[in-house]
Amino acid sequence: MLIRDVLRSKGHRVVTVTPDQTVLAAMRVLVQHQIGAVVVKAGEQVVGILSERDVLRLGAQDPSLLSTSLVGEVMTRNPVVGLADDQLDYVMNVMTENRIRHLPVMEDAELRGIISIGDVVNACRTHAEAENRHLRDYIVGVVA
Numbered sequence: 001m002l003i004r005d006v007l008r009s010k011g012h013r014v015v016t017v018t019p020d021q022t023v024l025a026a027m028r029v030l031v032q033h034q035i036g037a038v039v040v041k042a043g044e045q046v047v048g049i050l051s052e053r054d055v056l057r058l059g060a061q062d063p064s065l066l067s068t069s070l071v072g073e074v075m076t077r078n079p080v081v082g083l084a085d086d087q088l089d090y091v092m093n094v095m096t097e098n099r100i101r102h103l104p105v106m107e108d109a110e111l112r113g114i115i116s117i118g119d120v121v122n123a124c125r126t127h128a129e130a131e132n133r134h135l136r137d138y139i140v141g142v143v144a
Contacts, residue, residue, distance in 0.1 A: 003091060003105050004084040006123045007113040014104070014114045016041045017050065019072030026071050027055050037102035039114060040075045046104055046111055048075035081106045082115070088127075092120050 016039045017026045029038055030052060040048035054074050058065050080098050082091050084107040095103060095117050105113040 001088045001123055001127050002084065003082050003086050003088065003113075003115060004107075006088070006115055006119050007084065007105060009123075010113070010115070010119055012113045014039055014111055016111075017071055018042065019047060019070060019075065021071050022067055023050075023055060023058055023069045023071055023074050024066040026050050027066060030055070036116065037114070039079075039104050039111060040071055041111070044110070046079070046081070046106070048072070048077050049079040049102060049104065050075045051102060079104060083107065084112055088120055088123055091115070092117075092124070095120065 015029060015033050015035060017029055019040055019042055026038060030036070037049055037051040039046055040050055048071075050071050054076065055066070058069060058074055080094060080100055080103065082094070082103045082105050084105055091103065095101070101117045103115050104111060105115060
């Protein structure tokens, strides 16, 4: 299974912010869309990612910094990205090794979507369930 298969069912919509927005404004975007990370874009270029962890770390340091710090100062620069044709087992390893929960998906140097570790686990689970069903049907002799 490929990332593009996950995006086909999940959708390609990506919520983005700009590096010159305040972290507080970006935090409100996270809450409004009920998501755990936003891609940071300068024009059409992906320049970073801002996650709930980034916001929490800043807020724990000093809550007043949320309204004065800019996304570009706090975001993770040069984020790890996936390609639409990457296999999910590879992506799962990349996300685990890098300890990241969100992966922007690129294709032809353009942002095509974003997947979370939850999306990956759910896709793998669904695929395994379907495979198990086919195997059970085969053993029992059910012809499709």
